[in-house]
Amino acid sequence: MIAVTAVVQGPLYKRFRSSSGEHVFAVSGSRIYDLDHGVPAGGHSSDDMLDGLLRAFVEADELHHPTGTALSAVVAPAPQSLSLNVSASCNLSCAYCYAARGGFGGAQAGAMTWETAKSAIDRLLTGAQPDVPITIGFLGGEPFINRGLIHQAVAYASSLAHERSLDVRYSVTTNGTLLRNDDLQLLRDHPFAVTVSIDGAPSLHDRLRPLQQTSASSFARMREAIEPLLGNPGYARLSARTTVSRFNMNLMANFDAITRLGFAEVGFAPLKSGPTESGVLRDEDWDVYLRKLIALAEREMQAALRGAPIRLTNFAIALKQLHRGACSPYPCGAGGGYFSVAVNGDWYTCHRAIGNEQFFAGTSNGLDQDKRIEFLRARHVHAQSDCQACWARYLCSGSCHQEASARSAASCDFIRGWLEYCLSAYCDLSAARPSFFNAPMIQEEVAP
Numbered sequence: 001m002i003a004v005t006a007v008v009q010g011p012l013y014k015r016f017r018s019s020s021g022e023h024v025f026a027v028s029g030s031r032i033y034d035l036d037h038g039v040p041a042g043g044h045s046s047d048d049m050l051d052g053l054l055r056a057f058v059e060a061d062e063l064h065h066p067t068g069t070a071l072s073a074v075v076a077p078a079p080q081s082l083s084l085n086v087s088a089s090c091n092l093s094c095a096y097c098y099a100a101r102g103g104f105g106g107a108q109a110g111a112m113t114w115e116t117a118k119s120a121i122d123r124l125l126t127g128a129q130p131d132v133p134i135t136i137g138f139l140g141g142e143p144f145i146n147r148g149l150i151h152q153a154v155a156y157a158s159s160l161a162h163e164r165s166l167d168v169r170y171s172v173t174t175n176g177t178l179l180r181n182d183d184l185q186l187l188r189d190h191p192f193a194v195t196v197s198i199d200g201a202p203s204l205h206d207r208l209r210p211l212q213q214t215s216a217s218s219f220a221r222m223r224e225a226i227e228p229l230l231g232n233p234g235y236a237r238l239s240a241r242t243t244v245s246r247f248n249m250n251l252m253a254n255f256d257a258i259t260r261l262g263f264a265e266v267g268f269a270p271l272k273s274g275p276t277e278s279g280v281l282r283d284e285d286w287d288v289y290l291r292k293l294i295a296l297a298e299r300e301m302q303a304a305l306r307g308a309p310i311r312l313t314n315f316a317i318a319l320k321q322l323h324r325g326a327c328s329p330y331p332c333g334a335g336g337g338y339f340s341v342a343v344n345g346d347w348y349t350c351h352r353a354i355g356n357e358q359f360f361a362g363t364s365n366g367l368d369q370d371k372r373i374e375f376l377r378a379r380h381v382h383a384q385s386d387c388q389a390c391w392a393r394y395l396c397s398g399s400c401h402q403e404a405s406a407r408s409a410a411s412c413d414f415i416r417g418w419l420e421y422c423l424s425a426y427c428d429l430s431a432a433r434p435s436f437f438n439a440p441m442i443q444e445e446v447a448p
Contacts, residue, residue: 003072004380012058014391018424020431026058029067030327074376078127080337083137083351086112090141094209096278102141107355108343111146116345117153119364137171144178176222188234198240200254230262239265245279251292267313273406283410290417318422323437329381331397352402
């Protein structure tokens with residue numbers, strides 16, 4: 001077994017407070033324990049005896065629930081999830097687009113062919129673990145520019161899934177403006193996770209996501225196309241995704257504008273890398289973003305305490321992960337169970353890194369296992385020197401591989417601040433409404 005052992009022994013636990021009491025978060029294993037009333041919280045106690053007792057407790061807990069070996073391991077399973085970059089163009093012109101409208105700065109052009117898509121699907125369905133769900137995603141550019149290939153790929157994969165008794169599911173990320181009736185029916189008829197890119201109210205959305213070569217409203221076109229699916233989703237599950245730049249930090253207003261359209265799930269993704277003029281968050285923006293995200297989450301929290309579902313996916317996913325004890329050396333499945341296929345058929349470990357040689361992994365004819373292992377070894381959280389002393393290292397897991405170069409002390413402080421809020425909220429919600437965690441919650445994001 002290949003393993004990456006931590007050189008520095010980081011914090012074993014994190015003490016925090018909620019309105020329901022005082023708690024200890026065991027870093028290895030992501031377990032939460034209550035402290036008796038009267039024990040001071042907030043950082044390491046000045047009471048050396050208490051600190052020693054907590055360390056001894058957490059170490060003993062690890063002996064009974066060992067995670068150390070698993071957290072050090074570099075595992076390269078068969079691909080279980082695949083995204084197809086079916087289009088290298090887009091009808092919108094968003095300044096902050098990581099894919100440069102699908103062309104990835106000249107790394108790919110044109111549209112994916114059926115032969116390329118079929119080869120990738122065959123490889124995925126032949127090697128994937130058959131008793132767990134398999135996901136096929138569609139990306140671009142705007143994927144519905146190549147709608148014929150999407151329809152053909154879904155029909156083909158669904159037929160093979162039926163023959164082989166496989167649970168094949170689908171995902172698509174779209175700007176929603178090009179959807180036609182036959183596309184809506186395809187999404188209704190199959191288990192699709194449909195992510196629609198929306199930035200907020202009409203004027204903001206139109207400014208940040210303008211249509212190419214026309215002054216028409218991209219928001220109006222998106223709303224007209226997506227409303228029938230929101231009203232009658234069938235098997236599809238819809239969510240909205242908002243890119244947060246320096247120019248659209250009013251999260252609550254944006255959230256309200258999107259939920260008014262009928263979306264029950266809305267998530268925010270901060271802009272960490274890109275051209276300066278695109279609105280990439282600066283160090284001074286992260287605290288603003290944290291305060292605004294917590295304010296929105298707190299409003300959702302109060303609604304949840306009254307019996308409502310949580311619609312903010314950032315919050316709902318964090319609560320779900322804490323509930324199941326999520327603890328991982330990687331932030332996602334990139335290079336492990338997930339790959340992304342470029343227009344020309346090359347396989348990459350991340351859909352955000354098409355054309356980047358460091359993320360290249362092979363083709364449908366075979367993966368470069370040595371290159372894959374080296375990718376996973378280098379991006380293991382134990383290999384990130386600035387992560388080893390962090391109590392959130394197995395929750396954050398080093399954050400997005402593709403954005404790691406943009407990581408800063410301010411962005412890491414944001415992550416710790418957000419997770420500490422989520423820990424507190426989890427304890428309060430567990431105490432006040434334990435049945436919340438018995439009901440289905442927003443499913444965790446599946447790449448892409």
